[in-house]
Amino acid sequence: MNSCARNFQSFLSPDHLVSHLLSPPPTLKKLQQIQAQILTNPRLQSNPNLLSHFISHFIQTYNLSNSSLLLRHLPKPHHQPSIWNHLLRSSAESSPPPGFLSVYRAMLQENISPDRATFTTLLRHFSALPNPSDAVATLHCQIIKLGHASDRFLLTGLLNLYSKVGCLNAAEQLFVEMPERDVIANNAMIAALSSHGRIIDARRLFESMPEKSSASWNSMITCYCKQNDVRAAREIFDRNPIKDVVSWNAMIDGYCKMGQLEMAWELFDRMGLAKNSVTWNTVISACLHHREFAMALSMFQVMQVENVRPTEVTMVSLLSACAHLGALSMGRWLHAYIRNHRLKIDVVLGNALIDMYFKCGSVEAALQVFHGMSMKNVFCWNSVIAGLGMNGYGEQAIEIFLEMDRRGGFKPDGVTFVGLLSGCSHSGLVSEGKKYFSRMLGVYGIQPEIEHYGCMVDLLGRAGYVEEALNLIETMPIQPNSVVWGSLLRACRIHKDAKLSERVTQRLLELDPDDGANYVFLSNVYASSKRWDDVERCRQIMIERGVQKVPGCSSIEVNNMIHEFVVGDASHPQFEQINTFLVEIERELRKLGYSPSTDSVLHDIEDEEKENAVMYHSEKIAIAFGLMSTRGKEPIRVVKNLRVCSDCHEATKFIAKLFQREIIVRDRNRFHHFRDGTCSCKDYW
DNA sequence: TTAGGGTTAG
Numbered sequence: 001m002n003s004c005a006r007n008f009q010s011f012l013s014p015d016h017l018v019s020h021l022l023s024p025p026p027t028l029k030k031l032q033q034i035q036a037q038i039l040t041n042p043r044l045q046s047n048p049n050l051l052s053h054f055i056s057h058f059i060q061t062y063n064l065s066n067s068s069l070l071l072r073h074l075p076k077p078h079h080q081p082s083i084w085n086h087l088l089r090s091s092a093e094s095s096p097p098p099g100f101l102s103v104y105r106a107m108l109q110e111n112i113s114p115d116r117a118t119f120t121t122l123l124r125h126f127s128a129l130p131n132p133s134d135a136v137a138t139l140h141c142q143i144i145k146l147g148h149a150s151d152r153f154l155l156t157g158l159l160n161l162y163s164k165v166g167c168l169n170a171a172e173q174l175f176v177e178m179p180e181r182d183v184i185a186n187n188a189m190i191a192a193l194s195s196h197g198r199i200i201d202a203r204r205l206f207e208s209m210p211e212k213s214s215a216s217w218n219s220m221i222t223c224y225c226k227q228n229d230v231r232a233a234r235e236i237f238d239r240n241p242i243k244d245v246v247s248w249n250a251m252i253d254g255y256c257k258m259g260q261l262e263m264a265w266e267l268f269d270r271m272g273l274a275k276n277s278v279t280w281n282t283v284i285s286a287c288l289h290h291r292e293f294a295m296a297l298s299m300f301q302v303m304q305v306e307n308v309r310p311t312e313v314t315m316v317s318l319l320s321a322c323a324h325l326g327a328l329s330m331g332r333w334l335h336a337y338i339r340n341h342r343l344k345i346d347v348v349l350g351n352a353l354i355d356m357y358f359k360c361g362s363v364e365a366a367l368q369v370f371h372g373m374s375m376k377n378v379f380c381w382n383s384v385i386a387g388l389g390m391n392g393y394g395e396q397a398i399e400i401f402l403e404m405d406r407r408g409g410f411k412p413d414g415v416t417f418v419g420l421l422s423g424c425s426h427s428g429l430v431s432e433g434k435k436y437f438s439r440m441l442g443v444y445g446i447q448p449e450i451e452h453y454g455c456m457v458d459l460l461g462r463a464g465y466v467e468e469a470l471n472l473i474e475t476m477p478i479q480p481n482s483v484v485w486g487s488l489l490r491a492c493r494i495h496k497d498a499k500l501s502e503r504v505t506q507r508l509l510e511l512d513p514d515d516g517a518n519y520v521f522l523s524n525v526y527a528s529s530k531r532w533d534d535v536e537r538c539r540q541i542m543i544e545r546g547v548q549k550v551p552g553c554s555s556i557e558v559n560n561m562i563h564e565f566v567v568g569d570a571s572h573p574q575f576e577q578i579n580t581f582l583v584e585i586e587r588e589l590r591k592l593g594y595s596p597s598t599d600s601v602l603h604d605i606e607d608e609e610k611e612n613a614v615m616y617h618s619e620k621i622a623i624a625f626g627l628m629s630t631r632g633k634e635p636i637r638v639v640k641n642l643r644v645c646s647d648c649h650e651a652t653k654f655i656a657k658l659f660q661r662e663i664i665v666r667d668r669n670r671f672h673h674f675r676d677g678t679c680s681c682k683d684y685w
Numbered sequence: 686t687t688a689g690g691g692t693t694a695g
Contacts, residue, residue, distance in 0.1 A: 156686080187686040218687035225688095249688040281689035288690095316690040351691045382692045418693045425694085454694035486695045517695090643695090669695065 017050050049086075084110075085117045092125040093375075100125060116154065119143055123157040132165040140174075152178070156185050163192035183213045190216065194223030214242045218250055225254030230263075245271075249278050256286035277303075277311045284317045288324075294562065296321040297330065310337075312349050319352040326639030326666050327557050328360035345369075347377045354380060358387025361637055361664040361671050382415045389423020391671045392680040397423035398432060414446055421455035425462060426670050428684050433459045454484050461491025462684070466500065482512035489521055493528070501525040516542065516549040554618035554640045558629045565621040574625070582615060582624045585655065594654045597647040619648050619665060627659055635662035643667045644685070653677050 017034055034054060038044045084107045092100035104122065107114065114122075122139055129135045140158055148154050155178055162171035175181065175189045186209050193202035206212070206220050217240040224233035237243070237251045248271045255264035268275075268283060280303040287296035300318055303310065310318075315338055322331035335353060338345065345353070350373045357366035370376070370384050381404045388397040401420050404410050412420075417440050424433030437456055440446045453476045461469035469488050473480045485508045492501040505522040512518055519542045526534035542549075552567040565572065572578065586596075596615065619640050626636040644652075644667045656663045657677035665672045673680035 160686090184686050191686070213686070215686040220687095222687060244687090246686095246688050251688090253688060276688090278689045283689095285689060311689085313690045320691075346690095348691050355692065377691095379692045384692095386692065413692095415693045422694055449694095451694040456694090458695065483695050488695095490695065 017044065017054075081112050081115050081118065084112050085115070085121060088118060089121045092121060098129060101129070114142070114146065116148070116151065119148065119154055120157065123154070123161050126161055127164045133167050136161050136165055136167070137170070140170075150179050152180065152182060152185065156188050159185065159188050159192060163188075163195060168192060168196045168198075183209070183211055183216065187213065187215050187219050190219045190223065194219065194226060197227070199223060199227055199229075214240070214244045214247065217242065218244075218246045221247060221250045221254070225250060225257065228258060230254045230258050230260065245273050245276050245279065248273065249276075249282055252279065253282045253286075256282060256289070259290075261286065261290070275306065275308060277308055277314060280308055281311070281313045281317060284314065284321075288317055288320055291324075293321040293324045297325075297327070312343050312346065315343060316349055316352040319349075319356040323352075323356040323359040325555065325557075325562060326360050326637060327562060328357075328362060328637055329557055329560055331356040331360055332365075333560075345373065347373070347375055347380060350376070351379045351383050354383045354387065358383065358391065359666070361391065361635075361666060361673065363388070363391050363393065376410070378410050378413060378416070381410055382413070382419055385416060385423065386419030389419055389426055390669070392426055392673065392682075394423045394427025394429045394432075398429070398436075401436075412444055412446070414449055414452070417444075417446065417448075418451045418455065421452060421459065425455055425459035426681070426685070428463055428682075430459060430463045430465070450478050450481055450484065453478060453480070454487060457484050458487040458491070461488050462494065464491075464495055466491050466495055466497055470500070482508055482515065482518070485511065486518070486521070489525075493521070493524060496528070498525060498529050513545065514547060516547045519547060520549055550642065552618045552640065552642050554622035554638050556622040556626045556636070556638050558626065563622070563625060565618045565625070567616060567618045572625075577628065578621055578625050581628050582620060585624060585627075585658070586615060588658055589651060589654045592654050592658060594651060597650060617645060617648050619644060620651060623652065623655060623663060623665075626663075627655075627661065633661070635664050637664045637666075639666045641668060643669060644672060649679065649683070649685075653679055 017037065020030065020034060031054075038050070038054060044050055084103070088100055088103045088107065091103045100121075104114075104118075107118070119139075119142075126132055126135050126139055136158070139161075143149075143151075143154055143158065155174065159171050159174050162168070162174065171189070171192045175185065175192075178185055181189075186205065190202045190205055193199075193205065202223050203220065206216060209216060217236060220236045221233045221240075224230070224236065233251060233254050237247060240247055248267060252264045252267050252271075255261070255267065264283070264286065268279070271279070280299065284296045284299050284303075287293070287299060296317060300310070300314070303314070315334055318334055319331060322328070322334065331353075334356075337343075338349070338353075343349070350369060353369045354366045357363070357369060366384070366387055370380060373380065381400065384400050385397045385404075388394075388400060397420060401412070401416065404412065404416075417436065420436055421433055424430070424436070433456065437448065437452065440448050440452065453472065457469045457472055460466075460472065466488070469491060473484060473488060485504055489501060489504045489508060492498075492504060502522075502525060505518065505525060508518045509522070519538055523535050523538040526532075526538065541547075553564060555562050555564045557563075563572065586594075619638055622638045622640075623636055626638065630636070644665060649672065652663055652665065652672070652674050654677065655661075656674035660676070663674040665674070667685075670681065670685060672685070
């Protein structure tokens with residue numbers, strides 16, 4: 001026994017080794033030790049569970065695409081198709097797309113003849129391959145060649161796959177040539193036609209079917225819903241004599257997607273059958289799409305009262321609601337639930353966790369989830385890059401981007417660069433931002449879109465290169481939108497370029513006359529040069545056009561309850577105590593050297609009469625409430641719908657020092673982590 | 686076979 005193997009003597013059982021291969025992902029050294037163990041122990045070689053886990057990590061670690069290399073380094077499993085099928089399935093599920101092909105090639109090289117189970121696995125995963133349509137045609141030939149030409153199950157699978165990879169013609173031909181077309185094959189063809197928009201043909205096939213299963217009916221409901229024709233869907237639904245839970249769910253989802261929520265709720269209340277998890281997932285996800293995040297979470301409570309088990313899909317939606325609300329403790333609770341109930345953290349659920357933690361300002365937890373995932377996709381990388389950026393870790397965002405690039409296998413896309421460039425912008429990394437912007441097209445072949453130009457204008461303008469930003473806007477090949485002009489305007493304000501401000505604002509008001517924020521911007525420009533008449537004129541225009549300014553609103557989670565504070569709203573039951581406490585805080589802050597900056601009061605056209613308005617900005621109220629209702633060292637976390645004003649920013653730095661508490665504020669665009677008198681944004685925001 | 690899920694510039 002060599003020394004590597006000896007280190008692992010205490011872990012000789014296959015289960016122990018498997019647990020070593022699970023989380024966290026094994027280091028190269030550990031993988032080699034386990035490999036040595038397996039190679040010297042025949043008992044381990046016959047354990048399919050261990051081998052499949054080992055092989056999937058092996059493929060990932062060595063980035064294998066070539067089966068001879070795989071075979072040279074691996075123990076020979078028994079020559080049973082079942083073990084190979086196991087390996088194939090686990091590698092398809094745990095490593096990025098082309099990976100499982102190495103196992104398949106190795107299997108063929110070993111003269112193991114693929115069987116029905118092998119093809120079932122391949123059919124399930126071939127759509128994820130690069131150039132899937134060619135790959136599917138090859139697979140089709142192999143299935144025929146190996147004598148499965150009359151296997152209805154495999155042929156229907158092929159039909160679905162052809163449709164999924166965009167080859168509807170091949171799917172139709174296969175359907176016509178099928179020796180016998182049962183209900184399942186007919187249903188598959190309806191789904192294929194429907195997903196390619198061939199509704200009339202789908203309907204014709206449906207009506208011609210001698211025997212219809214409930215899925216036939218349901219396929220037609222889904223088909224019309226996908227076309228946004230809920231009336232036709234409802235007709236089928238009403239005609240359907242064998243309505244099952246799927247019929248109701250499909251119909252409810254159709255109404256939700258069309259925004260006809262009353263109809264959806266009516267069916268939801270009326271459905272006599274037991275609601276299943278999909279029913280709940282459908283309505284929870286509808287809440288999300290209508291930005292009713294708190295409602296999504298309360299639907300979950302009802303779901304639990306009704307004893308319906310949440311699934312991975314439920315968790316993804318709920319985590320997304322937490323991300324929007326900044327509800328960290330609920331998010332943590334969900335994460336614990338996922339662990340305790342052993343829900344499978346796949347790329348989607350993992351990504352939802354990463355996103356939730358970042359959007360709740362919990363950078364370490366987000367990174368921990370990311371590094372613990374055995375399979376990642378471009379969404380996960382993008383979430384990490386954007387998440388680091390919005391939390392002020394621009395350098396780390398670049399590092400992760402470079403790591404993604406080095407590893408290969410994950411091609412950065414447009415979203416990657418939005419995250420990367422905005423991260424550079426938040427951290428003031430001008431030359432890096434310029435570098436990656438130019439590499440987008442030059443190196444990665446990604447055409448910059450309006451969002452990328454937006455990031456660059458923000459990056460340049462905020463750093464003081466206002467002329468260069470303007471020049472970029474004037475020369476960019478896409479029509480600049482209000483966001484782009486808005487970034488420039490903000491830059492003008494920071495760098496006190498009143499003349500350009502006015503010009504930009506006029507442009508902005510033409511583009512987006514209904515956005516109250518633009519008028520506030522303009523008014524701020526005037527106020528900063530003390531042009532009170534113009535400020536007044538601006539207010540008049542707003543009144544005439546009926547434009548409203550969005551009120552500032554901050555929320556904070558205390559004891560699993562979300563408390564919302566809207567500026568000027570005194571309805572919170574503890575409003576009086578909070579006020580008294582705020583006055584006390586201010587007194588203490590002044591002793592530390594803080595003096596309120598009334599800049600933003602002058603700029604606030606609605607509240608300018610109130611001298612003490614800054615003291616009542618919603619984030620200060622939320623922070624005060626957080627301080628009086630919690631003990632200990634846990635950071636105070638506040639989510640604000642607008643950007644933090646400069647006075648609140650200054651005051652919060654002092655508050656963090658005074659109370660020795662970390663205060664994390666998520667504003668409209670980014671995070672501020674206040675610690676001991678400083679902010680992570682380095683006052684650059 | 687049919688229903689439900691994730692990242693994106695100010």
